[in-house]
Amino acid sequence: MDRKRNWAGNFQYSTSNWHEPDSVEEVQQLVSRLKKLRVIGTRHSFNSIADSNENMVSLKKLNKVLSIDREKETVTVEAGIKFGDLCSVLQQHGYALHNLASLPHISVAGACATATHGSGNGNQNLAAAVRAMEVVTWDGSIVTFSKEKSEDEFHGAVVGLGGLGVVTKLTLDVHPSHQMRQDVYENLPLAQLDQHFEPIFSSAYSVSLFTDWQDERFNQVWLKSKLTDDQTVSLGEEFYGAKAAKENLHPVPGVGAENCTAQLGVPGDWLDRMPHFRMDFTPSKGQELQSEYIMVRKHAYDALYAISEIREQIAPHLLICEVRTIAQDELWLSPSYKQDSVAIHFTWQDRWAEVQKVLPLIEAQLEPFQAKPHWGKLFTTSPAKIQSLYEKMPAFQQLLRKYDPNGKFRNTYLNQYIFNEVE
Template sequence: MEQRNWAGNYIYSAKNWYEPDTIEQVKEIVKQSEKLRVVGSRHSFNGIADSKENIISLQHFNRVISLDHESQTVTVEGGIIYSDLSQYLEEKGFALQNMASLPHISVAGACATATHGSGNNNRGLSDAVVAMEVVTANGELVQFSRTNNQEEMNGAAVALGGLGVVTKLTLNVIPSYYIRQDVYENLPLENLKDDFEEVFSSAYSVSLFNDWQSETFNYAWLKRRLAHPQEPIDLRPTFFGATRATESRHPIPGIGAEHCTEQLGVSGAWLDRLPHFKMEFTPSNGEELQSEYLLPREYTYEALVAINKIREQIAPLLHISEIRTVAKDQLWMSSCFQQDSVGFHFTWKDNWEEVQKVLPKIEKALEPFNARPHWGKLFTMAPEKVQSLYPKLPDFQQLLKKYDPDGKFRNSFMDTYIFGEK
């Protein structure tokens, strides 16, 4: 049976597809396999999770194991998706500090690829990981934790699937909180020249959406954290030249907002506002492609101007682009490693033949700013260029060799972009 990713643009090439229910089954599969990779919710758009021989799906590893009120941590199985985890946490009075725009992605997969949400002071999802349980190449369980070895954990948190099968993760949590979401329309690009920092520090999370049909952002989405649900907000009718929307909006102009999280200043729990889309709405298979590049935040306006110069080549292929900020972390293979970052995200129409022609132009425009591509999305950047962007790559290579000396969990993607072997 043909197996595809969520978007439908990638066909997995594995001869054997496993969906184990127990740790013992995982161990046995690992022991008997020469080559092996792991998939979560299949939201990667490239071959990072593929294998020509064997793939394990973690879809049955979807439970919350424990919640420690004192240490404020939650331990989960690797295949659980954020929507299920967040509903459990909210019922217990806890929350995650950050979430991605889609809540239907797996925890292990999102962390392994340095997936992120947004906010000047909010780090990527992987930064919440304080411990991991991994079935490594010899079929044995290995524990990684910040308590036992902080630096090794910095390498393991974003391991790109190269360490083994992540069966369990422990994440930091915080007390539950409320968010209100307000949308403004038509923010001129030129207004970011002097006010970029103020724009993106104006709320807990800020996203700017642009279809690049013009030099104006279609929408600015502001997610403000509240002390309590009825906290009054002195809301301005305009926002750096944009005007407040009087009805709910979808990120893509012209599409109805019924599947989007509630806007117009209506307060709600964190899990019902941080993602752009509602928990109960599971996106259907794709008809879209995605790319993203993260670069140092201080270059934001210059990079936007560079993209604007080629927008006529981008716009015909684009559903929407999103600009958002992420705080720096210390995770070796994170796209935000040691740099406060801004992400340039592109949601493309399902036309890879043409998209792959415009990606090199985007990468050339962003090259002066040392933009790092998202590991799980589409890019055409040369492997040696990707490798040059990660100063801890040699340490990461050694970490993988320590736990997987024969390369059981290496695939074409890892050989190309991590080990430089084509």
């Protein structure tokens, strides 16, 4: 049997032993029977975080919305559901999520386990919406983590990197459904961020800046504004020196915008504006690599200026770079733990040999700002450095040992980056 690859095609999993349980009971039986396993969602990680040498368990069949609690304003879902599918159901019931990633095609459990995020000064990452989580642990038993039961352990478990067991069910906070509009501006000078970073990033509910680093400017500014009955959003032809776009645009220069969500200020439902890409268009596969670094927001301009200093080394290998902001949270292994953050995301051409040489240059430029790499993307930061960036790392190690005493869910990645053990 051919070994499977991830969504982008850059990573090949290390075993052909794949399991696709139909129920939680089947998950429990698998966990009880297997000596070692790792769980996979929609295969959107670019590194070995979800890999196993022995057994892979896919949650693709656990993809239902189980219940909506109107009193508590929560939704409970099976862990393998994709955000796009969940959003459609929520919209039918008059609800919304607080934020979405740029792609709606990723699984809820996978995104939460790796602290994946959207954008917005006031918006926490996607995992911050979790209120409770059911996990099948090493002996096949089910453990529930919730804010009510044990807030401390809950904060450690949500961004769990798959290390505590198989997440089978999540309960998320929801909010009333709403309309949004999306406006795009072109050619924002990098220098504008020196004095105006905060007003730029607080000018809409969600803000993204895109640059190809060909020069010291952002090709595009995407502003996603929340619409209410008593509020009209009025945006001018100019935004801090950038000019309003006259047609729908794709973030990557020269690519058609047909798979992007609608722009030009046209109102629409939140789920059709919050992501950059439409659910009914699967993004192209096998043509990109991704890296991302997250740091304290107050360092944003200095960090971007530091990147600009090496743009001639970056630009030849880059498809696009996106800058977003994230509100602080309480989740132990979230890069935004107790710090309002800025994220610098690189979408690379699919040429790992060249990208592998550029990443250390970027990491050196960002070293003064204590930048944390996204858990599921490509980086060359050392395990010791990563561990030093998370003050709750020792507590997280203890949590994994408590719920997985024999290391059933550990793999090379966790051994290396969490426990600093070389296999």
